[in-house]
Every structure is written in C-alpha cells, then in structure tokens.
Amino acid sequence: MPKGFRDVYFVSGGITRFKKAQPDKDFRYMVKEAFDYAMADVPNLTVDRIDGSVASYFSDHFTRQLMAGIMVQDYLGLCPKPGRRIESGGATGGMCFQSAWEAVASGRMDVCVAFGFETMSRVNTWKGNEFIALASDTNFDYPVGGFYTGYYAMMVRRHMHEFGTTVEQMARVSVKNHGNALHNPYSQYPMKLTVEDVRRSEMVSDPLTRLDVCVMSDGAACCVLASEEMAAKLTDRPVKVTGVGTGTDTMRLADRPHGDVILLPHERPEDYKGLKYPGVHSFRGGRMAAKTAYEMAGVTNPLEEVDFVELHDAFTSSEIQTYEDLGLCRYGEGGPFVEAGHADIGGKVPVNPSGGLLACGHPVGATGLMQAVFALWQLQGTIGKHFGNDRLQIPRARRGLIHSHAGTGTYITVSVLERGF
Amino acid sequence: MTDMTEKPAGAGGAGEVKEAKKIRLPETEEGTVVFNIDPLIVKDHYEIDYIHSYAQDSPFFIGLASGKLLGSKCPECGYAYATPRGHCMVCGAKTEWVELPKEGRIHTWTTCYFGSEAFLKETPFTLILVEFDGFDTLFLARLVGVEPSQAQIGTRVKAQFLRNSKFKPTDVYFVPA
Numbered sequence: 001m002p003k004g005f006r007d008v009y010f011v012s013g014g015i016t017r018f019k020k021a022q023p024d025k026d027f028r029y030m031v032k033e034a035f036d037y038a039m040a041d042v043p044n045l046t047v048d049r050i051d052g053s054v055a056s057y058f059s060d061h062f063t064r065q066l067m068a069g070i071m072v073q074d075y076l077g078l079c080p081k082p083g084r085r086i087e088s089g090g091a092t093g094g095m096c097f098q099s100a101w102e103a104v105a106s107g108r109m110d111v112c113v114a115f116g117f118e119t120m121s122r123v124n125t126w127k128g129n130e131f132i133a134l135a136s137d138t139n140f141d142y143p144v145g146g147f148y149t150g151y152y153a154m155m156v157r158r159h160m161h162e163f164g165t166t167v168e169q170m171a172r173v174s175v176k177n178h179g180n181a182l183h184n185p186y187s188q189y190p191m192k193l194t195v196e197d198v199r200r201s202e203m204v205s206d207p208l209t210r211l212d213v214c215v216m217s218d219g220a221a222c223c224v225l226a227s228e229e230m231a232a233k234l235t236d237r238p239v240k241v242t243g244v245g246t247g248t249d250t251m252r253l254a255d256r257p258h259g260d261v262i263l264l265p266h267e268r269p270e271d272y273k274g275l276k277y278p279g280v281h282s283f284r285g286g287r288m289a290a291k292t293a294y295e296m297a298g299v300t301n302p303l304e305e306v307d308f309v310e311l312h313d314a315f316t317s318s319e320i321q322t323y324e325d326l327g328l329c330r331y332g333e334g335g336p337f338v339e340a341g342h343a344d345i346g347g348k349v350p351v352n353p354s355g356g357l358l359a360c361g362h363p364v365g366a367t368g369l370m371q372a373v374f375a376l377w378q379l380q381g382t383i384g385k386h387f388g389n390d391r392l393q394i395p396r397a398r399r400g401l402i403h404s405h406a407g408t409g410t411y412i413t414v415s416v417l418e419r420g421f
Numbered sequence: 422m423t424d425m426t427e428k429p430a431g432a433g434g435a436g437e438v439k440e441a442k443k444i445r446l447p448e449t450e451e452g453t454v455v456f457n458i459d460p461l462i463v464k465d466h467y468e469i470d471y472i473h474s475y476a477q478d479s480p481f482f483i484g485l486a487s488g489k490l491l492g493s494k495c496p497e498c499g500y501a502y503a504t505p506r507g508h509c510m511v512c513g514a515k516t517e518w519v520e521l522p523k524e525g526r527i528h529t530w531t532t533c534y535f536g537s538e539a540f541l542k543e544t545p546f547t548l549i550l551v552e553f554d555g556f557d558t559l560f561l562a563r564l565v566g567v568e569p570s571q572a573q574i575g576t577r578v579k580a581q582f583l584r585n586s587k588f589k590p591t592d593v594y595f596v597p598a
Contacts, residue, residue, distance in 0.1 A: 023460045064467060130537035139478050140504055143589045144561050145533060145540045150548050153531035161529070161574050206532045206570045254504040254550060254559040280529060280550065280559075 002296065005105040009231035009238040009420055011224050012045065013373030014038035018188045018219035018361030021121030027057070027068060028075035030220035031115045034366075035076055038113075038222045042234045045224065051109035052082035056096030056116030057365030058089060061131040063119060072115060082109075089135050090314060092116065093221070093368020094404020094413035098244050100225045101415070110227045114372075117220035118363035128216050135407045137252050149213055149315070151253060151408050153205035156317035159281040160207070162332065165320060167207045169335035171198035173316035174211045174358055176344055181355025183391035186370075188217055188361035198316075212316040217361030221369035223376070236421060237380040242399075243297030243416030247288025249409050253280050262287045264327040265300045271330055283318075283409035286325030290414045293401075294327075297416040302327045306349055306416075307397040308378060310371035312405035313356040319343075322403060323351070326414070345392065353378070353392045368404035368413070375400040379419045475588075477507035480518055485593050486586035490521045492556060503556040521560070524579045524598050525551040528559050530572040545569040551578060551595060566596040 014037030016022070016030050025033070039045055053076075055069030065071070069085035088095040093116045100114035120128050133146030141151075159165050175195060181187035198211040224234075231238040250256055258276035262284065263269065278284035290302070299305045309326065313319035320334035328349055329337040337343065343351035354360055354374040357367060377383050378397045384390030397419075404413045454464035475482050484491040493516035494501045495509035502516065503525075509516055528550040536544050547567060550559040564572055565581075577598035586592045 023457065023462050064465070124538070126536070126538040126541050129535075130539050133537045139475060140590050141561055144563060144591055145536060145543070145546055145548055147533050147536045147540065150531050150533045150536070153533075154529045154548060154550060157531060157574070158529040203534050203570075205534065250510065252504055252561070254561050255502070255506070255510065256558075258557070 006107055007228050008101050008104045008241045009226050009228060010241055010372070010376050010417060011226050011231050011235045011238055012038040012042040013221070013223045013369070013376050014041070015186055015221045015366075015370050015373050016219050017186050018217040018363055018366070018370075020188070020215070020217065022119070022218035023121065027063065027117045027119050027220065028072050030218065031072045031117050031222060032075055034220045034222040035113070035115060038224050042224065044234050045111070047077055049230070050078065050081065050111050050113055052103065053078055053113040053115060054096050054099045054103065055083060055085040056092045056114065056369060057085070057118055058087060058092045059118070059131055059364065061134070062122055062128070064122070072117070078113070088411040089406030090312065090364055091368060091404040091406035091411040091413050092365045093370070093372075094402065094415065095246070095368070095411065096365075097223060097368060097372050097402070097415060098246065098413055100223065101241050101244055104225050104227055110230045112225050114223040114225065114369055115220065116365040116369045118365045119218050120216040120363060121218050125216060140254070141252055147205065148407065149205040149208055152315045152317055153208045154253065155280045155408065156315070156321070157207065158279060159317065159321060162275070162279075162281050163335065165335035167199060168195050169339050170207070170212055170316040170320060171195040172338045173313060173319045174198045176338070177313060177352050177356040177358040180345060180353050180392060181359030183387065183389055184355050184360065185387055187355045187359045189215065189359050190355065191359070208315060208317065214314045214357040214362045217363040219361060219363035219366045219370070221366040221373055223369050223372050231420070237382070238420040239376050239379045240418050240420035241415060242418045243293035243299065243414070245289040245292030245294070245296065245414045247285030247292070247412045249278070249283065249285040251410055253408055256280055256284070261331060262291060264291060264294065264302075266327065267330065275331060277331070281321070282331060283321055283325050283405070283412060285409050285412040286322055286403070286405065286414070289403075289412045290326045293414040293416050297418070299416065302401070303329070303349055305399065306401050307399050308350045308353055308394045309401045309403065310352055310354060310356070310375050311403035312367070313352055313358050314362060314405070316358065318405065319351065319356070322405070326401065326403065345394070350394055353394060368402070371402045371404065372415070375402050375417050379417055478505065481505050482588045482592075485582060486588065488582045490523070490580050490593055491518050492521045492560075493517060494519045501556040502558045503551070503553050503560040504558055521556065522553050524577055525553040525560070527564070527572060527574055527576045527578055528552040529574060530564065532569040532572070534569075547572055549578070549595060561590075563591060563594045564596070565594050
C-alpha cells in the first residue's frame with residue numbers, strides 16, 4: 001500500500017443481467033436490484049453500516065436526467081450519507097471502483113458502495129453511436145464522421161501495418177469471448193461462433209465487423225468495498241485490492257506522440273528498437289495504468305503472476321492491443337498470443353472468462369463494475385454459486401486483474417485483486 | 422389562457438351565494454406518441470442549438486474558407502502540430518500558427534459502412550489520419566476519390582477545399598495526389 005493508505009477489501013457485488021433494453025425498470029430500480037443482490041451475499045452488512053457511495057454513469061445524454069446519481073442514492077435509502085458521481089467515459093466503472101477504494105483507503109469511509117448503470121436503449125442504436133462519438137473532440141474529430149468503431153478501426157489498421165496482426169486473430173477474440181459467455185447466465189449475447197462467422201458478419205468499419213464490436217445495453221452493477229476490520233465482520237471470503245493504477249492519453253488520436261515505449265520490469269529497450277510509441281496503434285494510458293498497479297501490487301511478470309484478466313474488449317482489436325499494454329506479451333505479439341490460445345480458459349492467462357463486453361454487453365457506467373464483480377466471484381471461488389454452474393471458474397485463482405478503458409484510450413484503469421483468505 | 426385568477430368556489434364574502442365555477446386547465450389537441458403500454462413507453466423529444474465559439478481554434482476554421490490548412494508550432498520546443506492546439510502539450514508554451522504542406526501521406530484509414538445518426542446518410546465514407554513532413558502529429562479527414570475499403574497506408578494525398586465554406590473541419594478533404 002502507498003504510505004498513509006489503509007488496506008481495502010472487496011467483500012460483495014451484484015449485477016443485473018445486461019439486456020438490449022430493460023424498459024420495465026429504470027436506472028434506479030436496476031441499481032437497486034444489483035445492490036440488493038450484493039447486500040444479500042453479506043447478510044451482516046446492514047444499510048446503517050454503509051458510510052457512503054460513488055455513482056458511475058457515463059452519459060447525461062442517455063439519461064436525459066442530470067444528477068441521476070443522487071436519484072439512485074435516494075432510491076437506495078442512502079441519504080443523507082455522502083455520495084458523489086464519477087465520469088470518465090468507457091472507464092467510468094473502473095474509475096468508480098478506484099474512487100470507492102480511495103474512500104476506504106484514505107480512512108474517510110469504512111464501507112463504501114460503488115454502483116453504476118447505463119440505460120442506452122433510450123435512443124436508437126445510431127443516435128446512441130452519435131452520443132458516444134460526442135466523446136471525441138467536437139471541433140476537429142466528431143464533425144468529420146464521428147463514430148467510435150471508425151476510430152478503433154483506424155487504430156487497429158495501423159497495428160496491422162506495424163506488427164502484421166490479422167483480422168482472423170481479431171476474430172479469434174470474438175469466438176473466445178462469445179463462447180465463454182455460453183456458461184455465463186448474466187451475458188447478453190452468448191454465442192458459439194467460428195472465425196468465418198465473425199469475418200462473414202456485416203462490415204461496420206473496415207476491418208471491424210459486427211461481431212468484432214460490442215453492443216449497447218441496459219444494466220447495472222454494484223460493488224461493496226470495506227476496511228480490513230469491517231471486511232472481517234462481513235465475510236470469510238474477502239478479496240484484497242492490492243494494486244490501483246490509472247493512465248490517460250490525448251483526446252484526439254491525431255495528437256498521440258511517436259516516442260519510446262514505457263517499459264515494464266520484464267522488458268528491455270532493445271525489445272522495441274525502431275518502434276514509435278504509442279502512435280495510434282497502442283494505448284499508452286493502459287501501459288501507464290498497468291505499470292502503476294503492478295508496482296503497487298508487486299507484480300514483476302504479469303503473465304506468470306496473474307491468474308486471469310477481465311479487460312475492456314469493446315472491440316476485438318482493443319483486446320489484442322490491451323494484452324500488450326498489460327505486458328501479457330510484448331508489443332506486436334497480441335495477435336499470435338490469442339491465436340495460440342494463451343488467453344483461453346486453460347491457457348496461460350484466461351482473458352475475459354466471463355465473455356467480456358463483447359458477449360456480456362456494455363452498459364457503460366456498469367461495465368467496469370461488472371468486471372470487478374466477476375473477478376470477485378472468481379477469487380472467492382463462488383462462480384458456481386452465482387452462475388449456477390462452475391464451467392467458468394478458474395481453478396485456484398489467487399490474483400486477478402480488471403481493466404477499464406475509455407474512448408480511444410483516453411482514460412484507462414487497472415486494478416489488481418487478490419484472495420484475502 | 423388558463424383561468425387562474427378566478428376566485429375558487431366558496432372564496433366569496435360571507436353570505437354571498439354564487440354558483441361554484443369549476444377550475445380547469447384548457448385541453449389541447451397535442452398528443453403523445455406511445456410505443457408500448459405497461460411498461461408505458463412514450464416519445465420524449467429534445468433538441469437544442471448551441472452558441473458555439475471556436476475560440477482559440479478560430480483561425481483554423483477561418484483559414485479553411487480561404488483554402489489554407491493551418492497547424493501550429495511551438496516557438497519554445499519546436500513541436501509541430503498538424504491538428505492545431507493553442508498551447509504546446511510538450512512544454513506548455515503558446516503555439517504559433519503555421520501553414521501545412523498541401524500534400525501528405527495516409528497514416529491509417531477506415532471505411533465506415535455505418536455511423537452515427539448524423540452521418541449515416543453519408544455512408545460509406547473513408548476516414549484517414551494524414552501525416553505531413555515536418556509535423557509531429559496527424560490530421561483527421563475524409564478521403565474522397567478512392568473506392569470504399571481500397572485506401573492504402575502510405576499513399577500520397579492532397580488537400581482540397583469546399584468552395585462554399587461551412588466552417589467545419591470537413592471544409593477540407595483529401596484526394597489521391
């Protein structure tokens with residue numbers, strides 16, 4: 001722990017099943033459902049023991065309700081306890097988790113609830129894409145044809161050019177994640193796919209097809225973080241948050257520098273001779289977040305020391321790019337990494353055993369917290385209890401990593417979680 | 422007008438006998454578009470015009486109207502921006518305006534077959550990031566005159582300008598050089 005911070009434990013979580021639309025419940029009710037699930041999992045936790053909350057949702061355009069965070073706080077019966085809202089694009093959920101960590105680590109709270117949601121079905125898919133594209137520079141980028149799939153397509157086109165990454169390797173991510181989700185009852189689109197299916201599906205932004213891209217969703221998720229003393233009272237399966245890192249990059253892709261790689265302990269400068277970094281092919285913010293979190297958690301070789309990863313796969317391409325940022329392989333080796341099965345369940349480090357955003361859905365403000373809850377259950381060994389089957393349980397999982405990512409890599413969080421029992 | 426000034430029934434002076442007048446809002450002919458009953462899902466319209474200032478970026482947009490593509494350069498550290506910014510991200514100094522070369526190369530590209538609602542009717546369109554000799558950063562634009570999905574990294578492209586400027590970044594677009 002950094003000097004002056006307390007240890008923080010993750011004791012419980014809840015998720016609503018993400019759906020294309022959930023018109024029978026508004027955002028307050030969805031969070032309430034996730035919150036009640038989390039509370040029921042730690043019966044010793046009563047509302048009066050909660051010190052406060054952090055709210056996570058991305059877009060005021062989707063809600064068309066300012067201060068929706070306080071409406072949830074109010075609905076959950078948490079007033080007049082402290083609360084606040086965090087916003088950082090697609091990384092909002094991961095940032096909310098870290099904000100709740102800060103509340104407990106600083107000693108300000110003993111129990112802090114992180115809750116998040118998004119209700120994206122309130123507009124049609126293409127209007128939704130417009131809202132999301134407003135998270136790009138509205139002077140220079142958005143008016144040229146603002147479309148996030150287009151931005152990521154340009155990034156991976158350059159990755160393909162630099163490193164020889166193939167569309168089939170990207171498709172392999174889609175096959176893996178949709179396939180894992182077949183055993184996850186919370187997932188929105190579990191599917192048994194082939195690489196050919198992914199390539200044959202409709203082209204969205206060359207080279208990304210519909211099955212390379214996640215979908216819009218309605219959903220909510222909730223995490224409960226606690227001090228060591230409170231965690232001991234609440235659960236016999238606490239999970240410790242041992243590393244927290246955040247990174248950023250320029251809003252405009254055009255402004256990304258072409259400099260040197262930020263190295264992890266197991267890498268050397270000669271690994272990357274002649275590589276201009278990050279350019280538009282890599283996420284410097286992801287590397288920064290990983291480096292910081294690893295230093296805090298004492299991770300020196302992530303591939304050997306992390307048992308599974310839940311990362312932000314809004315696009316198959318960004319999962320491959322993220323393997324590299326996280327140091328699971330070297331820059332440029334992400335394509336062969338997934339192709340060799342290293343990211344499969346049973347591989348060197350299972351990535352997105354839950355099915356990830358591609359298959360579970362991506363209700364933005366809930367997404368990073370959803371990943372946290374899946375990671376909690378993996379480390380507690382309770383996947384079977386929560387999923388009704390243990391096909392996705394990583395045996396003897398002791399250390400997991402969660403990764404949350406905003407628009408073209410502008411905000412990225414990495415948190416390391418470890419079994420605390 | 423709503424008859425809000427009418428005294429409510431029984432509000433008259435003592436002993437005054439007056440027929441009670443019903444207070445009602447006037448009904449209108451406007452309706453609500455209903456998509457579904459239980460849960461009740463209705464159409465909720467929203468639109469707004471912003472008063473948007475390009476502020477320190479203004480010279481770029483003014484330049485487009487006279488066929489000039491402006492970037493910026495840091496007088497302190499020399500970092501050169503193909504997409505202008507008022508202050509240098511490397512050293513923090515205020516930048517100066519410089520004209521970009523008319524020709525550059527495709528750094529990366531995509532063809533969008535779908536898009537945001539605002540641009541859906543323009544699909545398919547090709548987006549490129551352009552690199553210029555002597556500049557450290559890139560510029561986002563549309564590529565015209567190349568079949569969808571047929572662009573290539575490294576191809577030389579040149580800037581062309583709309584005659585009737587709309588004061589949008591799309592006043593400039595690129596074609597094969």
